[in-house]
Amino acid sequence: MAHVTAVVSQKGGVGKTTTAANLAAALAAVGQNVLLLEVDPQGALIPSLGLHPEEIPHSLVDILEGKIEAREAVVRTPFEGLSLLAACLPHQDELILEDAASRHPLHLREVVDKLVPHFDSILLDGPPTLGHLARMTLAASDGYLVPVQAEELSYRTLARFLSVADSVQADYNPDLKCDGILITMADLRTRMAVKVVNQLHEHYGDKLLVSMVPRTVTLQEMPDRGKPALLYAPSSRGAESYREVAEELLSNRDNPTEEEFDDALDLMDQLTEDSTLLAESPEPWLERAASPPTTAELLQNSSLFLTHLGWDPDREERPVRRPPGDDVSLR
């Protein structure tokens, strides 16, 4: 079952398409079967993956118009593990996408649901707007990744974007999560960039990815080269940064979210009062382990408890919080 990540921002030119393509290549390089699903009628992914529109028989427009099934529009790219579903072809009317999104905001979600069983990751390349199309993209996703340039205007648009994401979560997609804010085109030799990076840390520190993508000519060459930088310059700084982004996202996904973590602490409190609870617990994350340790073992060693929930005790990024009055020492 694929994890579905939307690469989205209403700000144009912040690196959404570059991020989607290179992240997809990084995930394919670790053996994943990845689908790049364009939701931006600009169609920038097509040349970036070495394809020509004539080679692509169908698009998202055809699916939303009910002419074909979702899988019929998926094309294999020349690169192992990477497939593409194009948004709109040159002879098609891009307004059909916006129109479909305004009439049926969950339409894309229904399409994505049919594709999820066939891939390990699905990356949605979003449009540079906050309109119906962007909202439909968020409604179809498990998480969203927001590329932001280390510059004032890009930073200022972030709050508005996050409030729209929150409203999509409230209206259509209760499980939607922020997978991260990613600083792109970073050139930390300028004072302005350093100032914006500091502001981002201050205001969005919990969402900001540790990985950062540098401004490099290598990444800029993607549409010209017809492949992600990971494939034409695998040892470049740009390629390396996207491998780090992929690694960070995968590692964040494996660890419990803040909410799961809080639930775990609550459950621990309850367990001290009722040791039969673990066996009966309906919590889905307790079902992850093949052979669950006994309650007594868990209570004896709280770090074993957290590891059992998928928590990596060696990771330091996520703060470990103690519930008030808790006398069990957590690592």
Ligand SMILES: Nc1ncnc2c1ncn2[C@@H]1O[C@H](COP(=O)(O)OP(=O)(O)OP(=O)(O)O)[C@@H](O)[C@H]1O
């Ligand atoms: N890290 C980078 N270093 C240098 N140039 C970059 C970098 N990332 C992207 N670019 C270049 O910046 C431009 C915009 O990037 P991209 O198309 O990925 O942004 P986008 O957010 O998808 O744009 P749009 O909003 O139009 O869809 C492109 O010319 C791209 O090659």
Ligand SMILES: [Mg+2]
């Ligand atoms: Mg783009």
